[in-house]
Structures are given as C-alpha cells and as structure tokens.
Amino acid sequence: MSVAALIVAAGRGSRAGEGTPKQYRDLQGQSVLTRTIAGFLSHPGVDRILIVIHPDDRDLYEASIAAFAPLPSALLPCVHGGDTRQDSVRNGLEALTISDPDIVLVHDAARPFASPELIDRAIEAARRWDAAVPGTPVTDTIKVIGPQSEVVSTPDRATLRAVQTPQAFRFASLLDAHRKAASAGLHDFTDDGALAEWAELPVHVFEGESGNIKLTHPADFMEAERRLKGSPMRYITKLGTGFDVHAFGDGDHVWLGGIKVPHDRGVIAHSDGDVILHALTDAILGALADGDIGTHFPPSDPQWRGASSDHFLAHAVNLVRERGGIVDHLDTTLLCERPRLGPHREAMRQRITEIAGLRLDQVSLKATTTEKLGFTGRSEGIAAQAAATIRLPEVNP
Structure with a gap:
C-alpha cells in the first residue's frame, strides 16, 4: 500500500x-x-x-x-x-x-x-x-x-x-x-x-x-x-511571596480559598475578594518576576467586577507551565479573628489543588489571629500572606 x-x-x-x-x-x-x-x-x-x-x-x-x-x-x-x-x-x-x-x-x-x-x-x-x-x-x-x-x-x-x-x-x-x-x-x-x-x-x-x-x-x-x-533539562528554583487584604463590608459570606464561607460580614472588593487566592496568585507571579495581580487583572477593567478568583490563580499557574516550569508548593497564612479557618481548611486545600492542578500535599493552609492588634484584631478586615515555590528551566546553564 x-x-x-x-x-x-x-x-x-x-x-x-x-x-x-x-x-x-x-x-x-x-x-x-x-x-x-x-x-x-x-x-x-x-x-x-x-x-x-x-x-x-x-x-x-x-x-x-x-x-x-x-x-x-x-x-x-x-x-x-x-x-x-x-x-x-x-x-x-x-x-x-x-x-x-x-x-x-x-x-x-x-x-x-x-x-x-x-x-x-x-x-x-x-x-x-x-x-x-x-x-x-x-x-x-x-x-x-x-x-x-x-x-x-x-x-x-x-x-x-x-x-x-x-x-x-x-x-x-x-x-x-x-x-x-x-x-x-x-x-x-x-x-x-x-x-x-x-x-x-x-x-x-x-x-x-x-x-x-x-x-x-x-x-x-x-x-x-x-x-x-544530549543533556537533560536543568531547573532553577524560584520563590515568590504575596499579600492581600480586604476590608469587611455588608454581606453574609466571604470567599476564601475558592470556598464560599458563611459570615456575618462580606468584603469590599472589585472581584470576589478571596484574599487567599489573591495572595497565592501574587506569590506565583512574584516567583515568575511577572508583575502582580493588578498588572494582569486591572481593577479598572469592568470585566473583572465580581469575578471568581479561581481565574486569577489558574492564570498564574498556567504562566508557569507555559514557560516549561513546575509549581512545587503553595503555602498560605490567613490573618483574621473570624471566620475560623478550621472547619473549612480541607475543603479549601482541595479546591486549590483543583484550580492549580496539584496534589494535596503541595498545598498548605494555616491561620492566625493578631492578638486583637491592628485592623484584623479589631475585625475591620481580613488578610492573607502566601509563598509559592516553583521551578523554571535554566536559560543560561
């Protein structure tokens, strides 16, 4: 034939x-x-x-x-x-x-x-x-x-x-x-x-x-x-950090880690105000040296009004993979008096793994209060800080 x-x-x-x-x-x-x-x-x-x-x-x-x-x-x-x-x-x-x-x-x-x-x-x-x-x-x-x-x-x-x-x-x-x-x-x-x-x-x-x-x-x-x-790909490790904060406002829930959490307040935000996903997004962008969440998703752009923060985190992870990189670990600390993280921690971890395409052991989530100090201690708002570890192909071995 x-x-x-x-x-x-x-x-x-x-x-x-x-x-x-x-x-x-x-x-x-x-x-x-x-x-x-x-x-x-x-x-x-x-x-x-x-x-x-x-x-x-x-x-x-x-x-x-x-x-x-x-x-x-x-x-x-x-x-x-x-x-x-x-x-x-x-x-x-x-x-x-x-x-x-x-x-x-x-x-x-x-x-x-x-x-x-x-x-x-x-x-x-x-x-x-x-x-x-x-x-x-x-x-x-x-x-x-x-x-x-x-x-x-x-x-x-x-x-x-x-x-x-x-x-x-x-x-x-x-x-x-x-x-x-x-x-x-x-x-x-x-x-x-x-x-x-x-x-x-x-x-x-x-x-x-x-x-x-x-x-x-x-x-x-x-x-x-x-x-x-005839030489294998070599990678270099990059570390990025992120921080996000939103003031409380009227509402009956907050979005945290991709999960809708019942609360007696809402947050004032252009998107859904998910401080955990925002901090993680900035941490990954920081590891890439590729601006911040506002660079990629400007708050002045009406298309992001009320948007799910899932899109932001998925975008950052995709940028890593487009460059041939690997996301190794995501770690976040939630800063607030309330709501309590404990009852929702595992659901949030699971949701983050789904958005980022990771294993559960690659996602860490913690919480702390600020001992009644500052705006979080006065329950005026909520914050999160995050770190992301990624590997990128070495450009000049």
Whole structure:
C-alpha cells in the first residue's frame, strides 16, 4: 500500500514568541521543518511527502529543503495553506489526489522528534483501520469545568489519552471527510481525528511517544536544544511571596480559598475578594518576576467586577507551565479573628489543588489571629500572606 506524509507547516506559531515562525527556527544548525521532513524522508515505508506552507514563507521553506539537495523525488512540490489548519490539510489532500496514495499520515511540522517506530505504528494502524491517532496516557487529574470555573466532573484518567501526530488515515476516507466538512461550512477542526469523528468514521488510538513533543512555547525549544545536545533539562528554583487584604463590608459570606464561607460580614472588593487566592496568585507571579495581580487583572477593567478568583490563580499557574516550569508548593497564612479557618481548611486545600492542578500535599493552609492588634484584631478586615515555590528551566546553564 502506498503511503504519503502530509506535513502541515502553514501556521504562524505565535505562542512560541515573536520572530520567525516556529517551524523555521533553528535547532542545532537545522530548521525545525528540516528535521521533521528528514524523519519521514528516511523512513522506508513513506513513498511521498507533501508540505503545506504559508504563502509568505516560500523563502524560508526553500532554505529548509536546501539541506536535501538534490531534492529527492519523494518530496513533492509544496502547496499553500488556507485560513485554518483544516483548510490547509484539505489543500494538501487535494494536491495528493494526483499521486492517489492508499494511506496518508498527517503530521505537525512542529513535531521534529517522531521516531521511525512511531511512523511504523501509524502506517500499521492505517492499514488496520480507516482512521487512527497516536495517544499517550494522561498522568494529571483532569477536571471538566463549568462557566464559573466550578468542577462539573472528573473523568477517569485510565480512559483518557493525549493525542499527537502523525495521525493515520485511508486517504480516500479522510479526503471525503474533509470535503463533507467544507461543504457543511465547517472550517475550524484543529485535529483530523476530530474531523473524522464528525464524519462518523471510527477513530482508533495507537501508542504514541512521550518524546514526540510539539514545539509550542519558548520552553519547548529550550528542551529540544538540550535534547539534541544530549543533556537533560536543568531547573532553577524560584520563590515568590504575596499579600492581600480586604476590608469587611455588608454581606453574609466571604470567599476564601475558592470556598464560599458563611459570615456575618462580606468584603469590599472589585472581584470576589478571596484574599487567599489573591495572595497565592501574587506569590506565583512574584516567583515568575511577572508583575502582580493588578498588572494582569486591572481593577479598572469592568470585566473583572465580581469575578471568581479561581481565574486569577489558574492564570498564574498556567504562566508557569507555559514557560516549561513546575509549581512545587503553595503555602498560605490567613490573618483574621473570624471566620475560623478550621472547619473549612480541607475543603479549601482541595479546591486549590483543583484550580492549580496539584496534589494535596503541595498545598498548605494555616491561620492566625493578631492578638486583637491592628485592623484584623479589631475585625475591620481580613488578610492573607502566601509563598509559592516553583521551578523554571535554566536559560543560561
């Protein structure tokens, strides 16, 4: 059975930072795209390779394939992509109709580490089924959330897979599915497996690879460089602190640690006034040296009026992970005479772990009074101080 690889390289890669599109950035003397193409050109089971590029990237593309001069016959002339990834894949599939392969492997240009064994499994999966995608087990607990960041459900991790490329299909089946989606006015499928599901093709999952990373954020490129050098990623520990205070006002509850706590007062605040989550957010931002909560969520912006502080903490944690970092520990001390923390401590810890995607042993929560001294001692307000320990990839080893 003939096999074609369709490599999608038409994106702009804005999350990787400013400058050259990520698929053309240098990795140890070769562009990402050059390395990705090389993996398929060298595979004996792949007969044809077609690259879909952005119309503005012709010079970058030509520079990337110059490494293969004289150009092998297996490398077909490139085609231009469309407005969406789905449109780009369809353009590539239409161009492949001339060679009419039996199997097509659709792969992201920004995944340069697909191994020969992974490509073998993809080809075999397409021979066995009409549609198949590589997947790796999910190690983190996943939460399905509602519009107010409330947890709706917790899927069983054993049934979940993180999907990668190359995704493998019978060529005729995938082309037909793409044409049907375009005719239906659908253009925003970001994954060919999902489009195949929409077209009611049974989609199977075969074994992916943890090393088949997609280069998305700057930290991914640092990891790729280290990998090619044969050295492991090294991390440095950062510590940040945070403090927040709110005056009491009218109301019958306060929000603390993501939990609604009954109280004879409320707090005066632009958002929900959760001092614990605000302090934790600032602690993480401090460890990142990335401003404070007011920088990211200005109180002058009406969209944050009454907002759940879950959003603030989740945003700060996501910034760490976008940089390839790890949140190690969160520690908070609540300062007030009332309400008492004890009855709600474990519920708050659990809620913080859900928001931040951590284990329970990574979240500490304490409380103290100020011995009737100061504004907290006079029950005029409530405060919290926090510390966050994170690890970030070392930029200059």
